[in-house]
Amino acid sequence: MATLKDIAKKSGVSVGTASAVINNKSWVSDKTRKRVWEVIEQLNYRPNQTARSLKIKKSETIGLIVSDITNPFFPEIVRSIEGIARNHGYSLILCDANEDIEIGLESFNLLFDKQVDGMILLGGIVPQDALLSFLKKKNFPLVVVERDYGYSRLNTILVDAVKGAFTATTHLLNLGYWPVGIISGPLSLDQESNYLHGSVGRFEGYQAALKAKGIPFDKSWVKEGDFRFEGGYRAMMQFLEQVTVPRAVFVSNDLMAIGAMEAIKNKGLRIPEDIAIVGYDDIPEASYTSPTLTTIALPKRKLGTLAIEILLKSLSGQENEYQKVVLPTKLVVRESCGAQIQEG
Amino acid sequence: MATLKDIAKKSGVSVGTASAVINNKSWVSDKTRKRVWEVIEQLNYRPNQTARSLKIKKSETIGLIVSDITNPFFPEIVRSIEGIARNHGYSLILCDANEDIEIGLESFNLLFDKQVDGMILLGGIVPQDALLSFLKKKNFPLVVVERDYGYSRLNTILVDAVKGAFTATTHLLNLGYWPVGIISGPLSLDQESNYLHGSVGRFEGYQAALKAKGIPFDKSWVKEGDFRFEGGYRAMMQFLEQVTVPRAVFVSNDLMAIGAMEAIKNKGLRIPEDIAIVGYDDIPEASYTSPTLTTIALPKRKLGTLAIEILLKSLSGQENEYQKVVLPTKLVVRESCGAQIQEG
DNA sequence: GGAGCTATCTGAAACGTTTCAATTTACAAC
DNA sequence: GTTGTAAATTGAAACGTTTCAGATAGCTCC
Numbered sequence: 001m002a003t004l005k006d007i008a009k010k011s012g013v014s015v016g017t018a019s020a021v022i023n024n025k026s027w028v029s030d031k032t033r034k035r036v037w038e039v040i041e042q043l044n045y046r047p048n049q050t051a052r053s054l055k056i057k058k059s060e061t062i063g064l065i066v067s068d069i070t071n072p073f074f075p076e077i078v079r080s081i082e083g084i085a086r087n088h089g090y091s092l093i094l095c096d097a098n099e100d101i102e103i104g105l106e107s108f109n110l111l112f113d114k115q116v117d118g119m120i121l122l123g124g125i126v127p128q129d130a131l132l133s134f135l136k137k138k139n140f141p142l143v144v145v146e147r148d149y150g151y152s153r154l155n156t157i158l159v160d161a162v163k164g165a166f167t168a169t170t171h172l173l174n175l176g177y178w179p180v181g182i183i184s185g186p187l188s189l190d191q192e193s194n195y196l197h198g199s200v201g202r203f204e205g206y207q208a209a210l211k212a213k214g215i216p217f218d219k220s221w222v223k224e225g226d227f228r229f230e231g232g233y234r235a236m237m238q239f240l241e242q243v244t245v246p247r248a249v250f251v252s253n254d255l256m257a258i259g260a261m262e263a264i265k266n267k268g269l270r271i272p273e274d275i276a277i278v279g280y281d282d283i284p285e286a287s288y289t290s291p292t293l294t295t296i297a298l299p300k301r302k303l304g305t306l307a308i309e310i311l312l313k314s315l316s317g318q319e320n321e322y323q324k325v326v327l328p329t330k331l332v333v334r335e336s337c338g339a340q341i342q343e344g
Numbered sequence: 345m346a347t348l349k350d351i352a353k354k355s356g357v358s359v360g361t362a363s364a365v366i367n368n369k370s371w372v373s374d375k376t377r378k379r380v381w382e383v384i385e386q387l388n389y390r391p392n393q394t395a396r397s398l399k400i401k402k403s404e405t406i407g408l409i410v411s412d413i414t415n416p417f418f419p420e421i422v423r424s425i426e427g428i429a430r431n432h433g434y435s436l437i438l439c440d441a442n443e444d445i446e447i448g449l450e451s452f453n454l455l456f457d458k459q460v461d462g463m464i465l466l467g468g469i470v471p472q473d474a475l476l477s478f479l480k481k482k483n484f485p486l487v488v489v490e491r492d493y494g495y496s497r498l499n500t501i502l503v504d505a506v507k508g509a510f511t512a513t514t515h516l517l518n519l520g521y522w523p524v525g526i527i528s529g530p531l532s533l534d535q536e537s538n539y540l541h542g543s544v545g546r547f548e549g550y551q552a553a554l555k556a557k558g559i560p561f562d563k564s565w566v567k568e569g570d571f572r573f574e575g576g577y578r579a580m581m582q583f584l585e586q587v588t589v590p591r592a593v594f595v596s597n598d599l600m601a602i603g604a605m606e607a608i609k610n611k612g613l614r615i616p617e618d619i620a621i622v623g624y625d626d627i628p629e630a631s632y633t634s635p636t637l638t639t640i641a642l643p644k645r646k647l648g649t650l651a652i653e654i655l656l657k658s659l660s661g662q663e664n665e666y667q668k669v670v671l672p673t674k675l676v677v678r679e680s681c682g683a684q685i686q687e688g
Numbered sequence: 689g690g691a692g693c694t695a696t697c698t699g700a701a702a703c704g705t706t707t708c709a710a711t712t713t714a715c716a717a718c
Numbered sequence: 719g720t721t722g723t724a725a726a727t728t729g730a731a732a733c734g735t736t737t738c739a740g741a742t743a744g745c746t747c748c
Contacts, residue, residue, distance in 0.1 A: 347734055347735085348734065348735065348736095349734075349735095359734090359735085359736095360736080360737080360738090363735070363736060364736095367736085391734085391735075392733090392734050393735095394733090394734080394735090395733070395734035395735040395736090396734080396735055397735090398733090398734080398735070398736095399734080399735045399737085400735085400736065
């Protein structure tokens with residue numbers, strides 16, 4: 001592997017000049033520049049980024065911790081982050097936490113050792129105390145997506161979960177369905193670990209929608225899931241075994257909604273004729289299911305691009321404020337809610 | 345950020361000794377070891393991996409180029425690779441090529457600049473000429489998954505695509521369907537860029553199955569897709585607009601199969617009553633669709649673990665042979681093929 | 689009390705860059 | 719020619735580690 005020294009020797013200049021050439025410094029004479037470039041090409045020289053990083057104290061690398069890479073919600077976000085990062089000369093070190101908070105913490109530390117210049121947390125699987133105690137000591141470019149740590153000196157990109165769930169539930173209520181149930185995300189976990197997961201917001205939105213219609217909240221229309229396919233299936237099965245079954249259900253994410261639909265079909269019931277369903281996330285699969293899934297679309301691409309853009313700005317050292325962005329959701333009406341054809 | 349020098353000064357030893365302590369060299373006295381560790385903890389010292397990498401000429405980083413991270417086939421493989429890599433002290437730089445061969449090449453070069461110690465190509469989106477001319481010059485730890493570059497000095501992990509496609513097609517033929525079409529992967533691209541994608545093997549398997557039954561091959565039962573949802577939809581639409589429509593179709597990957605089913609349903613036809621479908625990959629979604637998708641299951645987890653294990657062995661410098669592993673596939677019978685309940 | 693060990697520790701070079709003060713060169717102006 | 723100035727180049731230090739030849743100290747043995 002050729003080094004700058006080789007280039008310098010072979011083209012008869014000093015190492016400093018050779019460095020100036022590859023960095024396109026303006027003060028190198030055209031003659032020298034040309035000669036050095038010839039040698040660079042001849043030796044097929046590529047600068048050693050590690051040495052460069054050591055010197056300039058930047059790794060030009062970003063850490064990305066995804067809470068669950070196999071959840072179809074994330075890959076599209078990862079893609080948009082990776083593309084923009086690459087176009088700005090940054091590469092991505094990926095860690096998948098597999099929804100395990102221990103791995104989240106381990107990855108968090110590991111990424112620092114690897115000298116990443118900044119970090120993006122997709123889904124915020126890093127434990128709150130570790131993250132906050134770290135942030136209180138150091139100032140580090142960091143963006144959190146889809147998790148609210150409730151700390152002001154932190155860039156956060158959220159989606160208006162309360163309003164999204166409100167819209168979904170109201171949509172079902174407006175269609176005249178009654179009763180309308182909810183399959184939520186993990187609720188109890190949230191309290192124990194102080195993990196303000198999106199599930200709480202979505203649950204609140206559901207309750208608010210009932211309230212707005214003057215309908216009393218009733219615990220028996222609530223089942224708790226785990227954001228995974230199986231959890232949705234199980235929760236719906238519980239509903240189906242009740243004496244009175246809900247006429248419609250808002251399911252807190254699409255993966256669970258698909259599981260819930262599976263349960264309904266297995267019981268020989270029809271969607272939406274017997275039970276109407278609205279999901280949340282709008283993962284690609286929502287268009288494939290049968291019936292297709294009415295759901296709350298999150299601006300996935302936007303979530304990713306915004307995250308990396310805010311991070312890049314922060315990386316560029318501009319003295320910028322911490323941002324907390326809340327993006328709107330959008331109701332996507334498909335078949336599972338039983339609405340007449342109408343643009344949502 | 346504390347450095348080794350700080351540690352050395354504060355604990356009254358030389359930098360060399362301090363280094364020996366964090367690297368757990370045996371010849372440091374217990375007394376010194378203890379004192380240095382105290383300072384390390386007190387200053388919250390963490391070794392600078394960049395400096396370390398520069399010196400030891402290893403980055404402890406692996407490059408991973410995925411041909412399409414949003415294809416549900418890949419995330420599970422990525423997860424198994426990442427987990428094992430992390431447990432062995434390696435982290436992963438992820439590049440997503442978005443099925444774009446240009447990006448594949450760009451990423452390939454970028455990863456070298458980043459001094460990755462080894463590389464895994466998931467789906468082999470790197471152009472053949474670039475890869476092979478590189479390999480002929482240098483010797484570099486590399487594992488390719490699900491693409492056969494047809495070069496012997498290269499670790500390759502494949503699945504028996506020909507046999508898989510043969511099994512799928514034969515399954516349809518045995519059910520008495522006729523004619524049986526195929527939606528293939530990109531075939532023409534393969535010839536132009538000499539890209540021996542899995543699509544060719546699957547196509548061959550289809551042809552072999554016909555031949556085995558003494559059925560002549562007919563071009564009009566072949567449509568070319570792009571391995572994406574939309575491509576499957578479009579290809580099926582072409583079939584549906586033909587004078588005679590195939591009675592069953594083997595679709596070369598599940599994403600396209602789901603697209604194809606969508607097209608069929610949109611035309612008001614039934615699966616499998618009007619058209620039977622068998623896919624390939626067994627992505628998680630294959631169990632969610634309606635009807636559920638009969639498909640060829642690949643050992644995804646195994647593909648990932650094997651890839652990283654071979655790479656790690658190669659990285660450890662053992663003078664090992666190049667390996668070419670071909671894993672078997674498995675027919676998973678669900679509803680879309682219209683077979684009676686039977687274990688596959 | 690010196691030789692010979694061993695166990696422990698030191699100091700400096702090296703890894704491949706970037707950076708910058710200092711130097712050299714080129715050239716114009718007189 | 720000398721001087722002044724700008725342009726081009728050099729050389730060495732630095733980044734934070736690892737490594738290794740050599741130094742030192744403490745023993746044992748005769």
